[in-house]
Amino acid sequence: MAETELDRAEKRYAQAKARLLALKNREATKARKLDTRRKIILGGALVDLAERDSNAAAMIERLIRNLPREQDRKAFEGWDAKQPAKAEDPTAPPSAAPGSALPASLQKRTQHLASSKSQPS
Template sequence: MAETELERAEKRYAQAKARLQALKNREATRQRKLDTRRKVILGGALMDLAERDTSAAAMLDRLIRNLSREQDRKAFAEWDTPSHSPSPDTGQSDAT
C-alpha cells in the first residue's frame, strides 16, 4: 500500500517534532551543566574568601546553618568553617 501525501507529511511532521524535542532536551542539559558549573565555581570562591575574610566566613557559616534540607546539612557535618587567619602582610610596618 502506497503512502499518501498526507501520510508522508504527517511522518515528516512527527520526525521534525522529535528533532525539535531532542534539541530542546540538549539545550536544557547544557543549561543545567552550566548552572552547576557556576555554582561550583562560586562555592569554591566563597570558601576561598572565607579563609581570608571574617565576614565571608561568618556568611558561609550562616549559609550552612540555614540549609533547609537535612541531607545538605549532613554534607557539612564534619567540615569546619574556615577560621580567619590574617595575611602575613597586614599593611602595618614595624619601622617607626
C-alpha cells in the first residue's frame, strides 16, 4: 500500500522529535560532566589550600562534619584535611620550584604532561 502524505509527515515528525530528544540528552550530559569537572577541580584546590592554611583545613573539617548523609561523612573517615593525601613518589620527577604559583595537584599534572611529551610514542 502506498504511503500517504500524512504518513510521511508523521514519520518526519517522529524522526525530528527523536533528534530533538537526543540533542537535549547530549546537552544535559555535557552540562553534568562540566559540573562534575568543576566540583573536582574546586575540591582539589580546596584540599591543596587546606594543606597550607589551617583556617581552610578547619573549614573543610566543619563542612565534612555537617554533611547530611552518613555515607558521605564515612567517605572522609580517617582523612586529615591538613595532611597531603599521600607521600610523594620517590621516582617521580622533582616538584616545581619552591614558591611556584601552581598548586601541587597542577604541578603534578604539568609534570605528567611534560614527561609524556618527551617519551616517544
